[in-house]
Amino acid sequence: MAESGHDLADACRKCGSYCCTYYALPLDEPEDKNDYDDLRWFLMHEGNYIYIEDGDWYLNVMARCGYLLPSGRCAAYRMRPRICREHGGVEDPCEYYSEYTFEKTFLSPEEIEKHAVAMLGLDRDEVEGWFIHEDEGFWSDGQ
Numbered sequence: 001m002a003e004s005g006h007d008l009a010d011a012c013r014k015c016g017s018y019c020c021t022y023y024a025l026p027l028d029e030p031e032d033k034n035d036y037d038d039l040r041w042f043l044m045h046e047g048n049y050i051y052i053e054d055g056d057w058y059l060n061v062m063a064r065c066g067y068l069l070p071s072g073r074c075a076a077y078r079m080r081p082r083i084c085r086e087h088g089g090v091e092d093p094c095e096y097y098s099e100y101t102f103e104k105t106f107l108s109p110e111e112i113e114k115h116a117v118a119m120l121g122l123d124r125d126e127v128e129g130w131f132i133h134e135d136e137g138f139w140s141d142g143q
């Protein structure tokens, strides 16, 4: 939620405080199997997705800020962090009113696996050896 210029305040009322309901963190571009396996782990968590924008990788986490009030206002407005204070603005449209296009988006572990297979040049046996482990443990559901 950005500065309280008249136009922007009106815009913020309409969008449902979208920018207070998620955050994105930069990721190192994956280079090997372990890197991709870590990305699979991120994507096993509900609501997470990974995207590439201008060649940079990001993890997007859907998580509503604990200070966002049901009214859409900020319960911490006077002490809100810099990221909130500097976000958006009438002359620098936020993500809700911009036409962002990600180069690529990965919504599930399967999608990042396919990308890994293509980027690392793996064949079918290598993929199964990488992802599927025969160990049966207490936590396994037997699949």
Ligand code: SF4
Binding pocket: 001, 002, 008, 011, 012, 013, 015, 016, 017, 018, 019, 020, 087, 088, 089, 094, 095, 096, 097
């Ligand atoms: S996403 Fe944009 S319009 Fe919506 S609350 Fe945030 S700054 Fe305002």
Ligand code: SF4
Binding pocket: 001, 019, 020, 065, 066, 067, 068, 069, 073, 074, 075, 076, 077, 080, 081, 084
């Ligand atoms: S502190 Fe306020 S402005 Fe910042 S994300 Fe939370 S509700 Fe939004």
